[in-house]
Amino acid sequence: MDLRALKYVLGVKIARGPQGIFMSQRKYALDIIAEAGLLGAKPVEFPMVQHHQLAVAEGPMFDDPEKYRRLMGRLIYLAVTRPDLAYYVHILSQFMQVPKVVHWEAALRVVRYLKKNPGQGILFRFDSDLRLEGWCDSDWGRCPLTRRSVSGWFVLLGYSPISWKTKKQPTVYRSSAEAEYRSMAAIVCELKWLKQLLGDLGIQHPA
Structure with missing residues (x-):
């Protein structure tokens, strides 16, 4: 059909x-x-x-x-x-x-x-090379009530945006470095999951 x-x-x-x-x-x-x-x-x-x-x-x-x-x-x-x-x-x-x-x-x-x-x-471009790239950032202690930081990350597949998120971190960190590391850990988990998903679809992504 x-x-x-x-x-x-x-x-x-x-x-x-x-x-x-x-x-x-x-x-x-x-x-x-x-x-x-x-x-x-x-x-x-x-x-x-x-x-x-x-x-x-x-x-x-x-x-x-x-x-x-x-x-x-x-x-x-x-x-x-x-x-x-x-x-x-x-x-x-x-x-x-x-x-x-x-x-x-x-x-x-x-x-x-x-x-x-x-x-x-959003535009999924035909000329994308299927390479994953990600960016992340964290705003240390932004919430005035809980003093928790806000993380954000954004993932591109070639030139096409495929994943993004903004979320308040679960723990109060003592420095901006700790908050940034937590943000990086979150996007690494997302990138590993996306890499596995691409592999399941038959698209091999270099390490």
């Missing part, structure tokens, strides 16, 4: 071109903007202000926590094709239980950022 070339699945648009396969969630992003009532709002250049203090923010509670949770759930799914949202979704999803008005406003800023380029996605 010929199902023809895949073009759209679970809100993800898949387009094939001379450079490779492009995946985006433009319609899904526009739906998020419309539901938030920000179709006429001005886009912003950055999803979140620098040196934010959302974890210790004061102010009234948001009167509709379910609305906040729904928006965060949609942003989490949008991050499937938007690595640039990973950190901001990680930060804002920590307040889903008892969000405050300031958290809702921060989430709306992320939605306004989507207006800048709702069709942004």
